[in-house]
Amino acid sequence: MTARDDASAPSAAPPDGTGEPLVVLSDVQKYFGELHVLQDINLSVAHGEVVVVIGPSGSGKSTLCRAINRLEPIDSGVITLDGQPLPAEGKALARLRADVGMVFQAFNLFAHKTVLQNVMLGPMKAKNVKKSEAEADAMRLLERVGVANQAQKLPAQLSGGQQQRVAIARALAMKPKVMLFDEPTSALDPEMINEVLDVMTDLAKEGMTMVVVTHEMGFARKAAHRVVFMDDGRIVEEAEPEEFFSRPKSDRAKDFLSKILTH
Amino acid sequence: MDAVVSNFDLYWQGFRMTLVLTLISAVAALVLGTLLAACRVSPVVSLRWFGATYVELVRNVPLTILFFFFIFVAPQIGIRTPSFFVSACVALSVYTAAFVCEAVRSGINSVGVGQAEAARSIGLTFTQTLQLIVLPQAFRTVVPPLINIFIALTKNTSVAGGFAVTELFAIGRRLANANPADVIPVLVGIGVCYLILTIPSGILANWVERKVAFAR
Numbered sequence: 001m002t003a004r005d006d007a008s009a010p011s012a013a014p015p016d017g018t019g020e021p022l023v024v025l026s027d028v029q030k031y032f033g034e035l036h037v038l039q040d041i042n043l044s045v046a047h048g049e050v051v052v053v054i055g056p057s058g059s060g061k062s063t064l065c066r067a068i069n070r071l072e073p074i075d076s077g078v079i080t081l082d083g084q085p086l087p088a089e090g091k092a093l094a095r096l097r098a099d100v101g102m103v104f105q106a107f108n109l110f111a112h113k114t115v116l117q118n119v120m121l122g123p124m125k126a127k128n129v130k131k132s133e134a135e136a137d138a139m140r141l142l143e144r145v146g147v148a149n150q151a152q153k154l155p156a157q158l159s160g161g162q163q164q165r166v167a168i169a170r171a172l173a174m175k176p177k178v179m180l181f182d183e184p185t186s187a188l189d190p191e192m193i194n195e196v197l198d199v200m201t202d203l204a205k206e207g208m209t210m211v212v213v214t215h216e217m218g219f220a221r222k223a224a225h226r227v228v229f230m231d232d233g234r235i236v237e238e239a240e241p242e243e244f245f246s247r248p249k250s251d252r253a254k255d256f257l258s259k260i261l262t263h
Numbered sequence: 264m265d266a267v268v269s270n271f272d273l274y275w276q277g278f279r280m281t282l283v284l285t286l287i288s289a290v291a292a293l294v295l296g297t298l299l300a301a302c303r304v305s306p307v308v309s310l311r312w313f314g315a316t317y318v319e320l321v322r323n324v325p326l327t328i329l330f331f332f333f334i335f336v337a338p339q340i341g342i343r344t345p346s347f348f349v350s351a352c353v354a355l356s357v358y359t360a361a362f363v364c365e366a367v368r369s370g371i372n373s374v375g376v377g378q379a380e381a382a383r384s385i386g387l388t389f390t391q392t393l394q395l396i397v398l399p400q401a402f403r404t405v406v407p408p409l410i411n412i413f414i415a416l417t418k419n420t421s422v423a424g425g426f427a428v429t430e431l432f433a434i435g436r437r438l439a440n441a442n443p444a445d446v447i448p449v450l451v452g453i454g455v456c457y458l459i460l461t462i463p464s465g466i467l468a469n470w471v472e473r474k475v476a477f478a479r
Contacts, residue, residue, distance in 0.1 A: 071380055089306050091388060098386025108381035112400050122385035125395065167381075174385055 020083055021046045022178055022209050023068060028077035030063060037063050039233040050210045052220040055230035056256060061213045065182045068211060069100040082177060098126045101171030101179040105186050107163040109155035116151040119170045141169040145199050161192030165199055178209040185216055217260065221245060229253045266445035267452040270438055277434030278456050284351060284420040284430055289413050291356035296363025301393055303368050322361035326422050329354045334426050351423035359416045366408040370401030403475045410468035414461045431456050
C-alpha cells in the first residue's frame with residue numbers, strides 16, 4: 001500500500017479548533033554562534049494535531065523540534081506547553097520533559113540496559129511508578145509496537161527498525177501529552193522504514209499530538225493535519241498536506257517538492 | 264640476602280601498610296574523583312569552576328608538597344587528623360582524585376551525547392542521568408586508565424615513608440641503612456613487593472575490562 005492512496009481521505013479526524021493549543025512557540029529566535037538557526041518562529045499545535053515539519057537540511061527543523069522540550073535552549077521568544085512556559089534547567093524542566101515524548105534519529109536507546117529496562121526506567125525513576133506496574137505497562141507497549149519478544153535483549157542486538165519502535169515505546173511509557181519525532185526514519189534501512197511509520201500512523205489515528213520532522217512525504221500526506229515547510233531558519237509555508245503538496249504557494253517549497261517528488 | 268630473609272616480618276609489616284594505604288586511598292580517590300567529574304560536567308557553572316580549579320591545582324603540584332601541607336600546614340589552620348597515617352591517606356586520596364576525575368570525565372565524554380539527551384527527554388534529572396545512564400557506561404571505558412592511576416598510586420604511597428608512616432619504602436630505607444653490605448638484595452626485595460601488588464592489578468584490569476565489555 002502506498003501512502004498516496006490515503007491522501008484524499010485523511011484517516012484521523014482533524015483536531016477541533018476549540019480550546020487552548022497544547023504547544024505554542026512565539027517569536028522564537030535561536031543562534032548557533034553567527035548562524036541564525038531559528039528566525040521569528042510562530043507555531044501552535046492543537047491537542048490531537050499532527051504537524052509534520054519538512055524542509056531541506058540545515059533549515060532548522062530539527063532544532064525547532066528539540067527546542068520544544070528544551071534540549072536546545074532558545075535565545076529569545078516564548079515556548080509554552082499546555083499553557084506553561086518552559087522552565088529553565090532543574091527539576092521543573094525534568095518534570096516538563098516527562099510530559100513530552102521524544103524520538104531521535106539515532107534511537108538513543110540506553111546501550112547498557114535491556115529493551116524492557118529501557119521502557120521501564122522513565123516511569124520508575126521520573127514518576128515513581130512501582131516496578132511491577134512499570135513492567136506490565138512496558139510489556140503492553142512493547143507488544144503494541146511489535147517487539148515484545150525482544151524484551152530481554154540489549155538494544156545492539158535489535159535491528160534499526162526494532163530499536164526505533166522500542167524508542168517510541170520508551171517515550172510512550174511516560175504517557176506524554178505530545179510526541180516529538182526528530183527524523184525518526186532517516187537512519188533506517190529502506191525496508192525498515194514502514195514498520196516505524198506504521199506505528200506512528202497508528203499513534204496519529206489514536207489522537208496523539210505529534211510534531212514530526214521527517215523526509216517521508218508519504219507519512220505527511222497520510223497522517224498529518226498540517227505541513228510546516230521550513231527553510232533557512234524560517235517557517236516559509238504552512239498548509240494542509242493535500243493543499244501543500246498539490247499547490248505549494250512559495251517558490252522555495254515548489255523547488256523543494258520538485259526535487260523530492262520527481263522520483 | 265640474609266638481611267631480607269631475617270627481616271621477613273618487617274617486610275610483611277611494610278607490605279601490609281603499603282597495601283592498606285593503597286586500598287583506602289584508591290576507594291576514597293575513586294569516590295572523590297567521580298564526584299569531581301560530576302562537578303566538571305554539571306550544568307551549574309560554579310560547580311564546573313570548582314572541579315576545574317581543583318584538578319588544575321592538585322594535579323600540578325608534587326605529591327610531596329601535598330604531604331607537607333596535610334601533615335604540617337593543615338593542623339596549623341585547624342584541620343587536624345588523628346595520625347600521620349590518616350594524613351597520608353588524605354594526601355594520597357586528594358592527589359589521586361584529580362587524576363581519577365580526568366579519567367572519569369573522559370569516560371563521560373566517550374558516552375554518546377544522545378544517551379544523556381534520551382535520558383533527559385524521559386524526564387530524568389541531571390543527577391539521575393549521570394548516575395543511571397552515563398556513569399555506568401563511562402566506567403566501562405575508564406577501567407584501563409583507572410588501573411593505570413591506581414598502579415601509580417601504589418607506587419606513590421612510598422612518599423608516606425618520608426612522613427613517619429612505616430610502609431615498604433620506609434622499611435627498605437631502614438634495612439638498607441642497617442645492612443650497608445646488603446643494599447642491593449634489600450632494595451630488590453622491596454621492588455619485588457611492589458610488583459606483587461602492581462602486576463596483579465594489571466591482570467585484574469584486563470579481566471574486568473573483558474567482563475564489562477558490551478556491544479554498543
